[in-house]
Amino acid sequence: MAPMDIWMKDKKPSLTGIMVIWTLIASALASPGLAQDFGHKGGPDIANIDEIISFLRRDAYDLELLLSFGTSKQGSAGHIALAIRDQVPGDDMVYSANFYADRTPEHEHGTYNRNLICMVPKSEYLFKTTSSLGPEAAFGLDMGEIYKRSVIGIRISGVPQGVKEGLTAFFHRLNEDFHAGKSNTGYHDGPIVYGYMELNCAKTVALAFKHGAGFAEVPLKGTGLLSKVNVVSATKANLPAETAMEILKSCARRGYRFDVVLYKKWEGSTYINPREEGSTMYRDLPNRFPSVLSLDYMEDQGHYEDYDNLYAIYLLYNLGRYGVSLDDATRRLRIEAAKEPDSYELAKQKAHKSAMEDKKHVLRRVVFRAWGIKLGGQVDNWRRLEQMGQTQP
Numbered sequence: 001m002a003p004m005d006i007w008m009k010d011k012k013p014s015l016t017g018i019m020v021i022w023t024l025i026a027s028a029l030a031s032p033g034l035a036q037d038f039g040h041k042g043g044p045d046i047a048n049i050d051e052i053i054s055f056l057r058r059d060a061y062d063l064e065l066l067l068s069f070g071t072s073k074q075g076s077a078g079h080i081a082l083a084i085r086d087q088v089p090g091d092d093m094v095y096s097a098n099f100y101a102d103r104t105p106e107h108e109h110g111t112y113n114r115n116l117i118c119m120v121p122k123s124e125y126l127f128k129t130t131s132s133l134g135p136e137a138a139f140g141l142d143m144g145e146i147y148k149r150s151v152i153g154i155r156i157s158g159v160p161q162g163v164k165e166g167l168t169a170f171f172h173r174l175n176e177d178f179h180a181g182k183s184n185t186g187y188h189d190g191p192i193v194y195g196y197m198e199l200n201c202a203k204t205v206a207l208a209f210k211h212g213a214g215f216a217e218v219p220l221k222g223t224g225l226l227s228k229v230n231v232v233s234a235t236k237a238n239l240p241a242e243t244a245m246e247i248l249k250s251c252a253r254r255g256y257r258f259d260v261v262l263y264k265k266w267e268g269s270t271y272i273n274p275r276e277e278g279s280t281m282y283r284d285l286p287n288r289f290p291s292v293l294s295l296d297y298m299e300d301q302g303h304y305e306d307y308d309n310l311y312a313i314y315l316l317y318n319l320g321r322y323g324v325s326l327d328d329a330t331r332r333l334r335i336e337a338a339k340e341p342d343s344y345e346l347a348k349q350k351a352h353k354s355a356m357e358d359k360k361h362v363l364r365r366v367v368f369r370a371w372g373i374k375l376g377g378q379v380d381n382w383r384r385l386e387q388m389g390q391t392q393p
Helices: 003-011 015-030 049-056 122-127 161-180 201-212 230-236 240-253 307-318 344-358 362-370 381-387
Strands: 063-068 079-088 091-097 117-121 151-157 257-263 320-326 333-336
Touching (some): 049 320, 049 333, 079 122, 091 122, 117 161, 161 201, 201 240, 240 307
Parallel strands (some): 257 320
Antiparallel strands (some): 063 151, 320 333
16 A cells, blocks of 8 residues: 555544654655755765866876865864875775774764775765765765865876875775774874874875885974873874975975866855754855964964965965866856966975065064954955966966
């Protein structure tokens, strides 16, 4: 008997009918992708993801550092992951540290914590609305990053196969050591679990280059006695933007080449992540360039005065090739007009000059802050990155 027949039997609702109907309603609400809005978890996917991925893969890059913007009003370090080409048919494999793999009681149930390093296709990491890891995936792995924040893709070309194999092997080693419950390995002091200030996203990527690919000169924080003192632990944490800049320097010494793709945040998502506090729609979350630890942590979105932040912004712009955005009207991804990236050496020179011209008197700000006075007059200097793919001024 059909559910509606049960409901209409004797022209009045039966208890059995009511239970069947409510079961169907609950099932419909729980089904991923059913009646979900565009830009929501489980909602319809962007129609031309494969087309855009295929276009970007015409360029012969080997690795891509994926540097995600921060979503906090202040102190936003963002996130970093690494994509390795051709480890998925027609796509790249993203290796991303899992915030919930910390073995704390509150994360034992209801979150994806089976691996310390999660592995998903790049098309999924950036653009999809469901996760191949399952419904418990979270922290940037539940749905595409562009619905929540912008991502800077630093593509690296000319990388030997052995380097890619070493990086891959180290990420798998991290998972093996995590599963085995190891501590105090040769590459990390302490347990092999996620730690926001210890074994975080930036440190896992830096470790992969240092110990997996043999980049001995890549610096690591949090390895000395000083880092174990709580009051300075934050200053000793590895940060995504700083890690990316160090990896770029090491790759440049080896003659590798670079270009940058800016995957821009879509500002239309009304999705609210139930796991996160604040009940803020994704469209309303801050979209902050991932800052180094500096006085910029205390500034509003878009206001940067620290030299290292300004230098990174200009360097990445000078290396930029494409901007990728989601068109509001068509709900399709589009490649914005390409610009030719500078060489790394030229990009560095131009970035240094621009950063010095923009840099404000940090010491003066420190003195005024001590008196409780906040200096104004900041400019939205990170917007330079928004020009990625447009004609260079």
